[in-house]
Amino acid sequence: MSFGSSLLSPPHAFWLSFSKSTTSRFKAAASNVPDFLSADWFESRKKRPFGPRLDFSAEDAVHYQLEALKYNDQPRQDYGIEVMYRFAGFDPFERSTYFGPFFDLGQFERFRRIFHHSTYRVLLGHKERKIMSSLFVEENKYMQRVWIRGSRPEEEEIFQLTMTQRVGGCWDGYWLTESLLHDRDTFAGGLAY
Template sequence: MASSAAATAKPIALPPALIRGGGCCCWTARPVTAGVARLRVSASAASSDVPDFLSSNWLETRKRKPFGPRLNFTAEEAVEYQLESLKYNDQPRQDYGIEVMYRFAGFDPFERSTYFGRHFDLGQFERFRRLFHHSAYRVLLGHKEREILSSLWVEENRFKQRIWVQGARPEEEEIFQFTMVQRVGGSWDGYWLTESLINDGDAFSGIGFFFILEDVIRVAYWQVA
């Protein structure tokens, strides 16, 4: 319809424009050309293609928050949800599970962190993501099975858990240690965040065993005292 209207468009006479000069006023007619008429017709047709309504679930999607720490999560639940996200790492998009891990991470992005056992600058998500694709941590991505080996309450707001993980690749398995800390004060008051995630058997972060030993000695000292 738009093309036929454009084809039959004729010059449209507008009120003549006022021209001043020589102490008098006179009017001259300015016709609208067929090209201008075509532009007006096409603009009208384009505007009719834009929907004037929102989708039925628009409000629901706006309210939906990215998955991350929740005030009602226990330390064990926080670990479980993170591992489950890594198991389905690429759902609903690639490396979404690592994004969840980054939201749970309790380090300061402006300082070097020992999240992976050694000091790394993890302020940028891309650096954090690449370390999960390192051979020491990639077993977590899309893993098949896992089993809790031990859990330890170091303090009231500090929790450790060692987990055996079987990866998706043949004969791929590792043991990891989560250290969860419950924040006190500030905007994250009461939330369980991940202080560190360490591969026990890799030289890249093999100091995890010594951290566990140190915590066991500390707990034993408190019990004796």
């Protein structure tokens, strides 16, 4: 045995055994970590229902919502109403004046039913719309009145959308719908929602 090999043998043997045990532990730990993002994660994100975007102006947000309602059942039934629900700026745990009177709109099904009510259904699959007026009431508040011609004969209604731009929180800078009001008192007779 040479002098050089006798000096290197004990430390070298220690490092060799340490590196083998460490490597096997890291391999075992790496194999136990699940992959939370599937291979098609990015593609699945593209298929999500359309909703608010940070780069939308108030006018864009109104336009995209009304377009979604115009083609409500494409690509699936009530997709346009889903888009409206994503833009809705109310707290789902509190009653909201989104449609005028205080309603509990926390569940999507309640929100959807109101759109199928006689005065709001004109929005679903409408044939034509014209902006009657638009106004920035405040720096972060925008209102637009829209005339809608529905798909049924002689079906015309006027709606007012009020958009607010959030300041602070996770929705900072996004334009969300504060209310969608019909010109008439649409719920005078009541609504079973």
